[in-house]
Amino acid sequence: MAKITAGVATSHVPAVGMAVDMGKESEAYWAPMFAGYDFSKQWIKDNLPDVAIIVYNDHASYFGMEIMPTFAIGIADKYGICDEGYGARPIPDVMGAPELSTHVAASLITDDFDMTILNVLEVDHGLTVPMSLMFGAPEAWPVKVIPLPVNVVMNPQPSGERCLALGKAIRRAVESFDGDLKVQVWGTGGMSHQIQGARAGLINEPWDRKFMDDLVNDPETLQYKPHLEYMVEAGSEGVELIMWLIMRGALGDKVDEVHRFYHVPASNTAVGHLILTPKED
Amino acid sequence: MKPDFEQYKDIPGTTIFTIELARLGFELNQFCMTLRKASNRDEFRADERAYVDKFNMTEEQKQAVLDRDFQKMLDLGGNVYFLSKIFASDGLSYVQAVSTMTDMNVEEYKQMMLDGGRNIEGWRSKKERGEA
Numbered sequence: 001m002a003k004i005t006a007g008v009a010t011s012h013v014p015a016v017g018m019a020v021d022m023g024k025e026s027e028a029y030w031a032p033m034f035a036g037y038d039f040s041k042q043w044i045k046d047n048l049p050d051v052a053i054i055v056y057n058d059h060a061s062y063f064g065m066e067i068m069p070t071f072a073i074g075i076a077d078k079y080g081i082c083d084e085g086y087g088a089r090p091i092p093d094v095m096g097a098p099e100l101s102t103h104v105a106a107s108l109i110t111d112d113f114d115m116t117i118l119n120v121l122e123v124d125h126g127l128t129v130p131m132s133l134m135f136g137a138p139e140a141w142p143v144k145v146i147p148l149p150v151n152v153v154m155n156p157q158p159s160g161e162r163c164l165a166l167g168k169a170i171r172r173a174v175e176s177f178d179g180d181l182k183v184q185v186w187g188t189g190g191m192s193h194q195i196q197g198a199r200a201g202l203i204n205e206p207w208d209r210k211f212m213d214d215l216v217n218d219p220e221t222l223q224y225k226p227h228l229e230y231m232v233e234a235g236s237e238g239v240e241l242i243m244w245l246i247m248r249g250a251l252g253d254k255v256d257e258v259h260r261f262y263h264v265p266a267s268n269t270a271v272g273h274l275i276l277t278p279k280e281d
Numbered sequence: 282m283k284p285d286f287e288q289y290k291d292i293p294g295t296t297i298f299t300i301e302l303a304r305l306g307f308e309l310n311q312f313c314m315t316l317r318k319a320s321n322r323d324e325f326r327a328d329e330r331a332y333v334d335k336f337n338m339t340e341e342q343k344q345a346v347l348d349r350d351f352q353k354m355l356d357l358g359g360n361v362y363f364l365s366k367i368f369a370s371d372g373l374s375y376v377q378a379v380s381t382m383t384d385m386n387v388e389e390y391k392q393m394m395l396d397g398g399r400n401i402e403g404w405r406s407k408k409e410r411g412e413a
Contacts, residue, residue: 015374015376059362060362060363061362064310064314065306083317084365084366085316085317085368153298154299154300154303155286155289155298155299156299192398195361195379196296196355196361196382197295197352197355198295198382198384199383199399200383201379201383201390201399202398203394203399203400228288231292231297232405233401236292236297237361264397265394265398267374267375267376268375268379
């Protein structure tokens, strides 16, 4: 059977992608942030999965306002890269995992999650920046990917409870696949940031650190945190953090914390990063 | 369950992009989506007025676009991820565009971020700030 081997959480700041594309990782502004991922780049080489299910949000890059799916899943062979207004990032296309993604999509729907199915999708910085942070700038990405876009842009977003439950359903879906695959689940976005209005630039480090603690140790309580608290305490865009709950739900009750990193700022944003593995029974 | 959009209105200096606001801003946000294509960005830059007139936006929305008044665009139903296509067409970064919605210039804003970002103390509630 396929197995969930680890979870990765990371912010997905667009400027980080540009820094990678322009080779700025060692500049004074960026070096301390990229240093937090040195461990992760080695770790993932040593623990390379066959497939990464990447939970992210589209930022008005592929989805306009005609259709706004709350939870969606890509089942395509490959995914192109969006032009987000600056020209598409010069990175390889993302290769899909059609057999596993079709199974996971069907399993989730059977499990009462009404997923929107994406046979065509281009991916934006929400998905590609985490890949750049974990893999650098390779000629081809070393893993296959199942994109799982979540609406966190338009309120109401899905509840924290629903996100954690979706993660648990992803675990059941993966474990019921007849194939010997190692699968990671990545939760992306956050941490505290607000990129609009007079309150723009908001950062709340104590809240972010507590969120990481609770995500690791007490997700069953964390799931009930209301959207209002995310928006007040972590900024209007900080509500992206509900996507980390999906990753956490996929790992089971107890986890080991392999790596943690926190840094301010990247552009307008606090960068948070965790690597977690399911605790063996 | 009855949705509660009122609860978000006490957050100072913040516009929550609700499904209600999204309906108001539909045409504005759809205009922004066209700027994902380089040829459309060129056309927009060549004659902004003629380009925005191709869309079914209100005159107020069009004027806010031409004025690059991002706060006004938020008030009229724009969302920052959609609006980013406008400032990307201008060759501006998120930091450069976002800082225009604050009371700081871009250098002051960048320095605030380097110093750890905007402290939340005093920024939790309009009522606390005497703004409501």
